[in-house]
Amino acid sequence: MIRATELTKRYGSTVAVDDLSFSVESGRVTGFLGPNGAGKSTTMRMVLGLDRPTRGAVHIDGSPYRELRHPLRKVGALLDARAVHGGRTARDHLLCLARGNSIPASRIGEVLELVGLTEVAGRRIGGFSLGMSQRLGIAAAMLGDPEVLLFDEPVNGLDPEGILWIRTLIRKLAAEGRTVFVSSHLMSEMAQTADHLIVIGRGRLIADSGMGAFIDRSSQSYVRVGSPRSAELAALLSAAAAKPSGDSAAMVGSPADPAVESHGDRLRVTGMTAAEIGEVAAVAGIALHEVTLVQPTLEAAYMELTRDSAQYTAEGTRA
Ligand SMILES: Nc1ncnc2c1ncn2[C@@H]1O[C@H](COP(=O)(O)OP(=O)(O)OP(=O)(O)O)[C@@H](O)[C@H]1O
Known part of the structure; x- marks a missing residue:
């Protein structure tokens, strides 16, 4: 070690x-x-x-x-x-x-x-x-x-x-x-x-942090959720997401604050795991038609995290 x-x-x-x-x-x-x-x-x-x-x-x-x-x-x-x-x-x-x-x-x-x-x-x-x-x-x-x-x-x-x-x-x-x-x-x-x-x-x-946690914590990592009661679920998830998750991965200035957004008939949930979302839905008796983890590449997660630390940055590469 x-x-x-x-x-x-x-x-x-x-x-x-x-x-x-x-x-x-x-x-x-x-x-x-x-x-x-x-x-x-x-x-x-x-x-x-x-x-x-x-x-x-x-x-x-x-x-x-x-x-x-x-x-x-x-x-x-x-x-x-x-x-x-x-x-x-x-x-x-x-x-x-x-x-x-x-x-x-x-x-x-x-x-x-x-x-x-x-x-x-x-x-x-x-x-x-x-x-x-x-x-x-x-x-x-x-x-x-x-x-x-x-x-x-x-x-x-x-x-x-x-x-x-x-x-x-x-x-x-x-x-x-x-x-x-x-x-x-x-x-x-x-x-x-x-x-x-x-x-x-x-x-x-x-x-x-672990590789998986590093990518998950990126703001570009989210869970796409489909449900016939999506508006109701969105309200419950927003309330649950506001609570601290207790994740132990050390990440200074992590950009992934929990958030729930509606995109048509789907929800886009950041800062919560698929399991956490499933638990919230189960407790409320809400059916889920889709729960998909959408992850960025390591490169995208890395670029987001180190954007402000790069010593030399070419014009046009900053998001
Ligand atoms: N012998 C040295 N004398 C003066 N400055 C140095 C010396 N070695 C490294 N530095 C400076 O220390 C900083 C860190 O350099 P270092 O080579 O450790 O970075 P690095 O992460 O390995 O970079 P790279 O990915 O470009 O190899 C840089 O600003 C570099 O200019």
């Missing part, structure tokens, strides 16, 4: 990460999202001891990274796949990393096989394509068979087959009970990979 507590990083007058507290749990994929410059890479660098927090701390299973005895056996990371010594062969690169972390050389063949680079193990890394470099970075991350894995933009530059391969690998690692923390700007990819989301903007926490 990764736990960040009041994590803060300043570069001169820039506050890159601002009082950030969150946990990344084991056994699931946690997506780390935020607009350009939000502080994702800086956070990941602090998790890995590559940057010192100005304030606060981040622990991996209770210890700061710098205090881990054999870091690669606890934490594997893919940050910048190109930041390697281009003159070395893939095998030598992995051998150097293994030696420094008391990892047996026999593991190198295993990770090369895992990422599909066995045939090019003797080639110099400098001639590798971006996709091959990404695979080598993942081989390095997996070298110590770590419980905790961090991937910063892992599908960057990969072809569709490579993207599918990484997605499958990431899901498998989480299913094995590992802690998997992945940043990406590709929302369609995240929607298929992550179970849980941590969203930051301008260095601060915006959301920490």
Whole structure:
């Protein structure tokens, strides 16, 4: 498990990460999202001891990274796949990393096989394509068979087959009970990979919630309800929606305030679940002819939530 507590990083007058507290749990994929410059890479660098927090701390299973005895056996990371010594062969690169972390050389063949680079193990890394470099970075991350894995933009530059391969690998690692923390700007990819989301903007926490809850809480998520007594039901739902729901998903400034609107012979209900609507109707003995959950894509929910946090916004992209 990764736990960040009041994590803060300043570069001169820039506050890159601002009082950030969150946990990344084991056994699931946690997506780390935020607009350009939000502080994702800086956070990941602090998790890995590559940057010192100005304030606060981040622990991996209770210890700061710098205090881990054999870091690669606890934490594997893919940050910048190109930041390697281009003159070395893939095998030598992995051998150097293994030696420094008391990892047996026999593991190198295993990770090369895992990422599909066995045939090019003797080639110099400098001639590798971006996709091959990404695979080598993942081989390095997996070298110590770590419980905790961090991937910063892992599908960057990969072809569709490579993207599918990484997605499958990431899901498998989480299913094995590992802690998997992945940043990406590709929302369609995240929607298929992550179970849980941590969203930051301008260095601060915006959301920490399950994927389903994140999408449900968007104002674009609603339940379409059809009933022969829709006017009566609308009044009952409005009264019920005014009560607090007790939902525990942390969402700063959630836009989904409960509301009931009539659209022809259908009701459009936001901020209530289909089950809650069904309960209200059942208590009043009102028949329901339709209850349909209409959800936006992760991309639409994300754009709505981060609209005010984006550092750079092109003309015409603000709703
Ligand atoms: N070494 C540094 N010196 C000065 N400022 C920095 C440094 N590293 C990051 N920053 C600034 O900190 C902020 C957060 O940057 P960071 O790279 O962590 O964001 P990010 O969320 O990873 O962005 P992206 O999605 O574009 O990769 C930005 O304003 C960036 O310019």
